[in-house]
Amino acid sequence: MSLATLSRPASDDAAAEVLLGIAPPSPAGPVGPEVPLNPPPRVDLPAAVSTARFLRRQLPHLFHSWRTTGDTFAMPILGRSPLVFVTHPDHARSLFTAPPELVPSITAESPLRPILGGSSVLTANGPRHMRQRRLLLPPFHGESIAAYEAAIARVVDEELDRWAVGDTFASSARMQAVTLGVIMAGIFGVEGEPAEGTPERALRDATRSVLAHTERPAWQLVEIMNTGSPEPRGILKLVMDRVDTHYLRVIRERRALPEAERGGDVLSLLLSVTDEDGQALTDREIRDELMTLVLAGHETTANQLAWALERLVRTPRAYDALRDAVRGGTPEEARRWVDATIHETMRVRPVIMGTGRRVQSAWRLGEFVVPANTVVVAGAVLIHHREDLYPQPFAFRPERFLGVKPGTYTWLPFGGGTRRCLGAALAMAEQRIVLRRIAERLDLAAPDPRPEREQHRNVTMIPREGGRVTVRAVR
Numbered sequence: 001m002s003l004a005t006l007s008r009p010a011s012d013d014a015a016a017e018v019l020l021g022i023a024p025p026s027p028a029g030p031v032g033p034e035v036p037l038n039p040p041p042r043v044d045l046p047a048a049v050s051t052a053r054f055l056r057r058q059l060p061h062l063f064h065s066w067r068t069t070g071d072t073f074a075m076p077i078l079g080r081s082p083l084v085f086v087t088h089p090d091h092a093r094s095l096f097t098a099p100p101e102l103v104p105s106i107t108a109e110s111p112l113r114p115i116l117g118g119s120s121v122l123t124a125n126g127p128r129h130m131r132q133r134r135l136l137l138p139p140f141h142g143e144s145i146a147a148y149e150a151a152i153a154r155v156v157d158e159e160l161d162r163w164a165v166g167d168t169f170a171s172s173a174r175m176q177a178v179t180l181g182v183i184m185a186g187i188f189g190v191e192g193e194p195a196e197g198t199p200e201r202a203l204r205d206a207t208r209s210v211l212a213h214t215e216r217p218a219w220q221l222v223e224i225m226n227t228g229s230p231e232p233r234g235i236l237k238l239v240m241d242r243v244d245t246h247y248l249r250v251i252r253e254r255r256a257l258p259e260a261e262r263g264g265d266v267l268s269l270l271l272s273v274t275d276e277d278g279q280a281l282t283d284r285e286i287r288d289e290l291m292t293l294v295l296a297g298h299e300t301t302a303n304q305l306a307w308a309l310e311r312l313v314r315t316p317r318a319y320d321a322l323r324d325a326v327r328g329g330t331p332e333e334a335r336r337w338v339d340a341t342i343h344e345t346m347r348v349r350p351v352i353m354g355t356g357r358r359v360q361s362a363w364r365l366g367e368f369v370v371p372a373n374t375v376v377v378a379g380a381v382l383i384h385h386r387e388d389l390y391p392q393p394f395a396f397r398p399e400r401f402l403g404v405k406p407g408t409y410t411w412l413p414f415g416g417g418t419r420r421c422l423g424a425a426l427a428m429a430e431q432r433i434v435l436r437r438i439a440e441r442l443d444l445a446a447p448d449p450r451p452e453r454e455q456h457r458n459v460t461m462i463p464r465e466g467g468r469v470t471v472r473a474v475r
């Protein structure tokens, strides 16, 4: 591995240290047939072993492959062509800035497809993706999200009111209650506990049940059985038919209301949008988008927050700095430390480790050239650990990002380009409010000083023990 390390001053003074750096440029992008192919080295393992490690111990496998094979490497995967991982920001940039038709997302091949449905923005490619994305964007812009902030704060405070001194628990479960509450409020307009027997209650329970199913270990089997199928099959069909009944009922009832009475939530906005041909979204399309937003936004945000707590309770310097800024600093200092803590957590523990594109032409990646149809993965977690970009990359140092906007191609927890996470502004708002309120109201500690290892569930990287914390004090 040829990682140029920026020289650091010998001083012990943290403020004088270089905490962010730059990578030397590396050419990347589509090339014509005149350029000879030059595939990157392959990880030296049988496909079955590499696949098993990728599924069970993804992070160590990725880091080991990077160290032993090189900055660009091909990872063998059983029954598929190898995945080519890139660890250079210029290579990631080439994928995120290319015309979308040259770099379709591999989420179209995701096992989630039969759950999300054929219209989902996440699994569509080409013009259909652009249409769905354009229709969904307005409620997820920063200004629209600002309007949900009070509702998010209410959901967060309701949850934190239940945390008592001496309690020890997996924070991811508590954070999931928050993210589900936020989704119910922001997407469906349902705040607080919906009354028994109402369609909203049935919808919330159905959403909970589908989320609970996806968290069970046996769910992987269900997904494998449904891979490659556009429609759900077997047990998945039974589960989804039940869930869909409740979703479609709420959509139909809301559509029947006069527009002025519908409210400002995402569902109501989706009912009123039209594409450039004046076409409104069908009930089925809305169902697919709602399911996508629920599944894409729930576990990701909850576990990203659980990782933030996991890191903070094991890094006293960072935790003290955050609490001091939030409790005693100016509003500007508080905002800067909260943001820096989120950015650093998403750097060291991005819940989505990378994003893949199936390149439609031969592609240069530094000294290598891969053929068309190769899946190239911008390995966010690897880019985030380049020593030239982030000196002492394994250290949790929120001060790297103090008052600094993370780089578009060096900080990639939300992916990039025309597929960048649609819910990024919402996820940032949720994380800001949760971290700030926790830092204001509580003192937490680690029940076990050892860092939690990572575990993979669905496509997310989550703390193995769920980010366990003990409540030491409540203010």
Ligand code: HEM
Pocket: 105, 121, 122, 123, 133, 292, 293, 294, 296, 297, 298, 300, 301, 304, 351, 352, 354, 355, 356, 413, 414, 415, 416, 417, 418, 419, 420, 421, 422, 423, 424, 426, 427
């Ligand atoms: C910390 C929380 C989150 C993380 C780390 C995250 C990360 C990601 C990533 C890496 C992608 C793929 C981007 C790409 O391929 O370049 C993505 C896509 C997406 N995310 Fe998120 N996400 C989060 C929260 C949310 C939330 C709260 C929502 C909505 C409620 C959401 C909705 C979506 C959607 C709809 C897409 C598909 C966008 C497209 O294909 O055009 N995400 N997210």
